[in-house]
Structure formats: C-alpha cells, structure tokens
Amino acid sequence: MPRIELPNDWEPRAYQEPAWQSWLNGCNRQLLVWHRRAGKDDINLRMHSVGAFNRVGTYWHMLPEYSQARKAIWDAVNPNTGKRRIDEAFPKALRENTRESDMFIRFKNGSTWQVVGSDNFNALIGTPPVGLTASEWALANPMAWAYLAPILAENGGWASFISTPRGNNHLKAMLDRFRSDAAWFTQVLTANDTGAISDAAIEAQRAEYEALFGKTVADLLVEQEFFCSFAGATVGAYSGRGAGHGRRARAHRHGACRLGRAGAHGLGSRQGGEQPDLVFPGDRRAAAHRRFLPARNG
Numbered sequence: 001m002p003r004i005e006l007p008n009d010w011e012p013r014a015y016q017e018p019a020w021q022s023w024l025n026g027c028n029r030q031l032l033v034w035h036r037r038a039g040k041d042d043i044n045l046r047m048h049s050v051g052a053f054n055r056v057g058t059y060w061h062m063l064p065e066y067s068q069a070r071k072a073i074w075d076a077v078n079p080n081t082g083k084r085r086i087d088e089a090f091p092k093a094l095r096e097n098t099r100e101s102d103m104f105i106r107f108k109n110g111s112t113w114q115v116v117g118s119d120n121f122n123a124l125i126g127t128p129p130v131g132l133t134a135s136e137w138a139l140a141n142p143m144a145w146a147y148l149a150p151i152l153a154e155n156g157g158w159a160s161f162i163s164t165p166r167g168n169n170h171l172k173a174m175l176d177r178f179r180s181d182a183a184w185f186t187q188v189l190t191a192n193d194t195g196a197i198s199d200a201a202i203e204a205q206r207a208e209y210e211a212l213f214g215k216t217v218a219d220l221l222v223e224q225e226f227f228c229s230f231a232g233a234t235v236g237a238y239s240g241r242g243a244g245h246g247r248r249a250r251a252h253r254h255g256a257c258r259l260g261r262a263g264a265h266g267l268g269s270r271q272g273g274e275q276p277d278l279v280f281p282g283d284r285r286a287a288a289h290r291r292f293l294p295a296r297n298g
Helices: 014-024 040-052 066-074 085-089 118-124 143-155 170-178 199-213 215-227
Strands: 003-005 029-034 058-063 095-099 104-107 112-117 129-135 158-163 185-189 277-279
Touching: 014 029, 014 040, 014 185, 029 040, 029 170, 040 058, 040 066, 040 085, 040 112, 040 129, 040 158, 058 066, 058 118, 066 085, 066 112, 112 118, 118 143, 129 143, 143 158, 158 170, 170 185, 199 215
Parallel strands: 003 277, 029 158, 029 185, 058 112, 058 129, 129 158
Antiparallel strands: 095 104, 104 112
C-alpha cells in the first residue's frame, strides 16, 4: 500500500501561507488577487487534493473557457519538474480512474475532481460541488457564480476566486465589497510583496511590451500583470498619461475570515474500501494538514 503525504510533495511559499492557513482553518470564501506567476492555481490544486480526502464530494477547477481549462490545467506541464500539474497534485495511487476526454478524475474514496469552464455554466447545474476554484476570475462569466453560489451555500462548500486584474470589472467589485467581510479571506499580492519575480525579469518584460505596444501600453501592462493595477486593461480608452514606470506601491491586504473551527475531521476519516495510506508531515504544519469544516445547520 503506497504511503502518500497530502498535499503531495508541496509546501506553500511564505507569501502563500496566510491564504493556505485560512482555508485549512475553515474559511469557505477566498478572493486572491495575485500577480502573474505567483502560484494561484498551484495552491488551489492542493486545496482540492486535501479537500477531496477530507470530505467526499465533487470538486471543480473552473477556468473562463473550457478550451482554456484543458491547456492551462489539465495538459499543463510544470516547467521545473517536467511533470503534469495534475499528476503532481493528484498522485495516480489516489485515483480510481482518469478520463482524459472530459478532464475528470475519480478518487478511490469516492470524491471526484474535474476541470470545467464558466462559458458553459448551464451544463454544470445539477451536479453539486462542495469545492470550487474560479481561476482567472476577472475573465470569467460572473453569471456562473450566480447559479453555483446557492449550491455551495446549501451544502457548506468552499469557493476560491483567484485572478490577476483585468480592468475595473466584477473582480474589483468583489474585492471592494468583501475585503472587510469577516467571512471572506481577501488578499492582493504584487511582485513587490512576493519577490517571486525579479526586477530584472520585470524590466525585460517591460521592454518586450514596449517593442510591441509602445511605452504607455507597456507600463499599463506591467502595472496590471505584476502590480495588480485594475486600470491596466483599459488601454483602448487610456488618455495618454504615463502609468508610472517602476511604481512599486505595496498592495498587500487580506481579511481575517473569522469562521472559527467548528469541528476537526482528520484526513481519511471518511474513506471507505481499500485506500492508500495517507500520511501527514510531522513538522510544524502537521495539524494544518487537516481541513476544519464549518458546522452545518439541520
């Protein structure tokens, strides 16, 4: 019987810890506005891997478009390891079967995980998820959440909205509305906050943008992609003022999501049948590799 640690061969980066811990401690609503390449999908894939073996149910990783979901998640290869992202997050020893055709995994404990698109949300109605990632939420159809929110409200499920800004749209509206809501964990992380991308790499990207689009648009794109500016996508209507070359204002904010710990369910406690031997690290995060689920009424 294989012994597998969950999350598998992964630890959150220092700047990812607050979001990771808030989820582990029972926060059911997250809004992560992080700069490009900060690891938004990586941390959410691990939420699904831990969640699926804590609570048997349906889990979705939703991209704006179904075709995009296959490229960005299902077929994506980690350039640092040469392995598929889904194989890193969901070891094959945990799976009952994998369907490439519809990007679906059934785990040995009965949980399922699937990559879906917000562009076809009507087809999703009727299958109640208990865990949902809305990736690149700024580009998604917000009506998808209008239909899915009641499902998670009824079953006590969790939802994580992750995105880099793309103009002053529904992502910005949600951030403004929920950044002070105790039931939500909201966070804005720029490249200045994380240190995940070097100044040299950012300036090299700026030079490429400038060669393609000119300085004004280049500065807007850098501010959007690396410093989480919500003005960056309004390029077509931009008045021509400089966007502030090299501006590095810190934008790190997060809500507390004070939900408390209603009940601890050790991973594997709801599994049935022959299962892999799930092991949890014995370091300072040992207790953190359990998901604390809010109590449900009724």
